[in-house]
Amino acid sequence: MTQVIAGQRRRYGRLGDLLVRWSFMLPTIVLLMAVLAYPIFYTLEISFSSFDMSIFGAGEWVGWDNYETVLQDYRFWDSLRVTLIYLVIALPLQVALGFGIAFLINAEWGGRGLIRALFIIPMVVAPVVAGGIWRMILDPLLGIMNYFLGLVGLGPFDWFGDPNLAMATIIIIDTWRWTPFIVLIATAALLALPKDVFEAAKIDGANWWAMLWSVALPLLVPIIAATFVIRWLGAVKLFDIVLASTYGGPGKATSVINLFIYEEAFRSFHFAESAAMVMIVLVLTMVLTGLFLRGSRKLEESF
Amino acid sequence: MTAARTAAQRRPVALRKIRGNHVRIVAGVSISLLFLFPIFWMVLTSFKQQVDIFTTPPTLFFTPALATYVEYLQRADIVRRLLNTVIVAVGAGVRCRATRSPGSSCGVLTLLVY
Numbered sequence: 001m002t003q004v005i006a007g008q009r010r011r012y013g014r015l016g017d018l019l020v021r022w023s024f025m026l027p028t029i030v031l032l033m034a035v036l037a038y039p040i041f042y043t044l045e046i047s048f049s050s051f052d053m054s055i056f057g058a059g060e061w062v063g064w065d066n067y068e069t070v071l072q073d074y075r076f077w078d079s080l081r082v083t084l085i086y087l088v089i090a091l092p093l094q095v096a097l098g099f100g101i102a103f104l105i106n107a108e109w110g111g112r113g114l115i116r117a118l119f120i121i122p123m124v125v126a127p128v129v130a131g132g133i134w135r136m137i138l139d140p141l142l143g144i145m146n147y148f149l150g151l152v153g154l155g156p157f158d159w160f161g162d163p164n165l166a167m168a169t170i171i172i173i174d175t176w177r178w179t180p181f182i183v184l185i186a187t188a189a190l191l192a193l194p195k196d197v198f199e200a201a202k203i204d205g206a207n208w209w210a211m212l213w214s215v216a217l218p219l220l221v222p223i224i225a226a227t228f229v230i231r232w233l234g235a236v237k238l239f240d241i242v243l244a245s246t247y248g249g250p251g252k253a254t255s256v257i258n259l260f261i262y263e264e265a266f267r268s269f270h271f272a273e274s275a276a277m278v279m280i281v282l283v284l285t286m287v288l289t290g291l292f293l294r295g296s297r298k299l300e301e302s303f
Numbered sequence: 304m305t306a307a308r309t310a311a312q313r314r315p316v317a318l319r320k321i322r323g324n325h326v327r328i329v330a331g332v333s334i335s336l337l338f339l340f341p342i343f344w345m346v347l348t349s350f351k352q353q354v355d356i357f358t359t360p361p362t363l364f365f366t367p368a369l370a371t372y373v374e375y376l377q378r379a380d381i382v383r384r385l386l387n388t389v390i391v392a393v394g395a396g397v398r399c400r401a402t403r404s405p406g407s408s409c410g411v412l413t414l415l416v417y
Binding site: 130 | 327330332339342344345358
């Protein structure tokens with residue numbers, strides 16, 4: 001390999017060699033610029049300008065005005081709070097459930113493959129369809145969930161009408177849809193655990209709890225952390241399920257940040273303010289993701 | 304404490320393991336059924352007639368009807384819509400093939416993109 005590179009260097013010279021290398025990267029760079037960098041910088045430009053409807057693009061430069069407006073908007077803070085509540089409850093719930101279920105369905109028997117395959121189905125259902133199914137199931141009058149709960153004496157719940165319950169509904173739907181994804185990762189992780197460590201622990205007289213807590217968990221920590229980061233990146237984008245099931249209601253109880261931005265931009269046509277919000281959310285997400293990645297690396301090292 | 308422990312030790316290890324496995328299987332299958340119920344309910348509803356959908360309590364047994372399917376097949380422009388989906392999925396797959404690293408599976412990625 002090095003010989004080939006050295007040969008190339010002799011043939012084209014140092015500059016030519018660089019040229020050859022960059023020319024291989026060019027298609028990727030162009031593609032990334034077109035689909036990734038351009039939209040982001042365009043949004044950035046709009047966020048610092050007043051939006052000109054007549055040319056449908058960035059108008060006059062207004063500096064930080066849009067950001068000021070947005071930061072003074074209580075609805076923006078409200079939707080950030082709603083998103084935070086959702087994340088704080090849903091993420092740990094999904095990761096814990098995912099690994100727990102993966103442990104259960106990893107039990108060895110004939111139907112294991114079938115169960116594992118069936119478990120993927122919720123994940124491949126389109127989000128809008130998932131919202132639709134759950135709207136039907138959780139319907140306060142005709143839904144089967146209230147019927148079942150009524151059988152055990154739990155009063156009819158207004159799943160979409162009560163602000164707190166609506167949040168719970170969103171979390172239930174999201175958990176139903178995304179736990180299989182974590183189960184998928186966790187199943188692979190559990191199967192890849194080295195057997196000899198467990199045998200050694202058993203010989204040393206470790207009981208079931210000690211085996212889980214002191215052997216399995218430390219081995220799983222890197223994967224749990226990675227899963228958490230992946231799921232976090234998906235969860236901050238929560239939009240479609242809310243759109244299909246509660247549409248931010250009742251009031252603004254489930255209006256997560258993305259839905260709020262979407263409404264501000266494409267319903268109220270406040271493009272400049274929305275762009276500012278997008279940039280704030282983007283920076284927040286990037287900072288938090290960086291922190292999580294750092295934290296997960298620290299966790300890996302400490303175990 | 305010690306009595307319980309000796310009792311547990313006296314019990315054959317293999318038997319304990321099998322029983323634990325059975326508990327896991329039962330729990331795993333029930334949770335899977337719980338997760339699959341919404342799908343099942345959707346499929347069931349698709350065979351219902353309008354009257355059966357809007358009844359309280361919800362019915363599990365009813366005379367199945369294919370009317371919805373027939374109507375949908377007649378009304379919807381399925382071929383065109385399916386083609387759109389295929390174009391998007393194949394596009395994602397091709398991009399994956401072009402840029403994939405060794406050992407990665409494009410099938411799974413296409414599924415995830417979808």
